[in-house]
Amino acid sequence: MTVSQDRALSRINVMRPWLGTEEAEAVAEVIASGWVAQGPRVARFEEAFAGTQQAAHAVAVSNCTTALHLALKVAGIGPRDDVVVPSLSFIATANAVTYVGARPVFADVEPDTGNVSVRTIAAALTPATRAVIVVDQGGMPVDLVPIRALCDGLGITVVEDAACAAGSTYRGRPVGAGAELAAWSFHPRKILTTGEGGMLTTHNAGWADRARKLREHAMSVSAKDRHSTVLAPPEEYGEIGFNYRMTDMQAAVGLVQLGRLEEAVARRRAIVATYREALSGVAGLRFSQDPPYGTSNFQSFWFEVLPGFAVGREELLERLANDGISARRGIMAAHRQPAYAGLNTGRADLSVTERLTDHTVILPVYHQLTPDEQSRVIDSILKAAGSSHD
Numbered sequence: 001m002t003v004s005q006d007r008a009l010s011r012i013n014v015m016r017p018w019l020g021t022e023e024a025e026a027v028a029e030v031i032a033s034g035w036v037a038q039g040p041r042v043a044r045f046e047e048a049f050a051g052t053q054q055a056a057h058a059v060a061v062s063n064c065t066t067a068l069h070l071a072l073k074v075a076g077i078g079p080r081d082d083v084v085v086p087s088l089s090f091i092a093t094a095n096a097v098t099y100v101g102a103r104p105v106f107a108d109v110e111p112d113t114g115n116v117s118v119r120t121i122a123a124a125l126t127p128a129t130r131a132v133i134v135v136d137q138g139g140m141p142v143d144l145v146p147i148r149a150l151c152d153g154l155g156i157t158v159v160e161d162a163a164c165a166a167g168s169t170y171r172g173r174p175v176g177a178g179a180e181l182a183a184w185s186f187h188p189r190k191i192l193t194t195g196e197g198g199m200l201t202t203h204n205a206g207w208a209d210r211a212r213k214l215r216e217h218a219m220s221v222s223a224k225d226r227h228s229t230v231l232a233p234p235e236e237y238g239e240i241g242f243n244y245r246m247t248d249m250q251a252a253v254g255l256v257q258l259g260r261l262e263e264a265v266a267r268r269r270a271i272v273a274t275y276r277e278a279l280s281g282v283a284g285l286r287f288s289q290d291p292p293y294g295t296s297n298f299q300s301f302w303f304e305v306l307p308g309f310a311v312g313r314e315e316l317l318e319r320l321a322n323d324g325i326s327a328r329r330g331i332m333a334a335h336r337q338p339a340y341a342g343l344n345t346g347r348a349d350l351s352v353t354e355r356l357t358d359h360t361v362i363l364p365v366y367h368q369l370t371p372d373e374q375s376r377v378i379d380s381i382l383k384a385a386g387s388s389h390d
Helices: 003-009 021-033 040-052 064-074 092-099 118-124 144-153 205-214 223-227 248-259 261-279 313-322 351-359 371-384
Strands: 057-061 082-086 103-107 129-135 157-161 181-185 198-202 285-287 301-305 360-363
Touching: 021 248, 040 057, 040 198, 040 248, 057 064, 057 205, 064 092, 064 157, 064 181, 064 198, 064 205, 082 092, 082 118, 092 103, 092 129, 103 118, 118 144, 129 144, 144 157, 198 205, 248 261, 261 285, 261 301, 261 371, 301 351, 313 360, 313 371, 351 360
Parallel strands: 082 103, 082 129, 129 157, 157 181
Antiparallel strands: 057 198, 181 198, 285 301, 301 360
């Protein structure tokens, strides 16, 4: 078999979770304990995650979408309220707003970061705006301080969708540390994964307590309290709640993953540095990079295909695919999706969102990416550019 044939047979994915024997052993311990649902390991994971992110309280949930839903619920957002959200985000960001009966109002993003800013948020505010959801898109930290300054003065709650951002930093602190409410994802595409799962962090003890109840059908007595005694105490249901719990099996995996977070981020940043060095001389490509106020974990590393590049975005993706490389189109524009296209979601200019959606590419970045695999990706891009790679 020739080298070219071998490469053609070996697919390079855009992302692979970094899981190993430690996670398997941690899950086996949970199974042996007999307590596999939400229990002591969930509590340990919450405490450890809160400490890592410099948050007062952490509430483990079933995924990031449910964390966003609970964030809006505890903040009192509901029907007749507007919530400003970026259109350039996975559709779950906007969906969470509709779950509470509010209206998502789409804001544009800045071209350098792919994130909303105080400028784009101000352009989307309405008289009915009661919350804003900001997103650390692809792990790129959002510039939160000026946004909080604007919104706090108007009585608007700011929720940080930090789904992709575990391990990123903002002004020398972990992303999310300065948020009123932050929602996190542990999906397999994220650097820190529990298979599925999410977390809500906050500095508001009342919000955290209510979120813990709501994730468990709003029961007045937790599962831990019910199962820790032979005769369980009676419970009450003070409001309509949800089944948004995380299992102890997931939390056991999360504890292992949390211990590796720093190493995982360092590895991804090294991979991105190699991409940048190898492709810096290619005309027509603009790469995402750290903003002056923080560092990205590069959960996603994207570049924009400009008119000066030899081929368009779609042809480049095709060429990568023909070489066995599964790159991805940039983040979706939610306002274009059928679920929202016919709705009144505000009148803000979304031209940057549409440009980035139409012209960006996400490259493979994962812990196990080998030098040979990364060289294949680089070779494929240089070949498309009409260049050669030594």
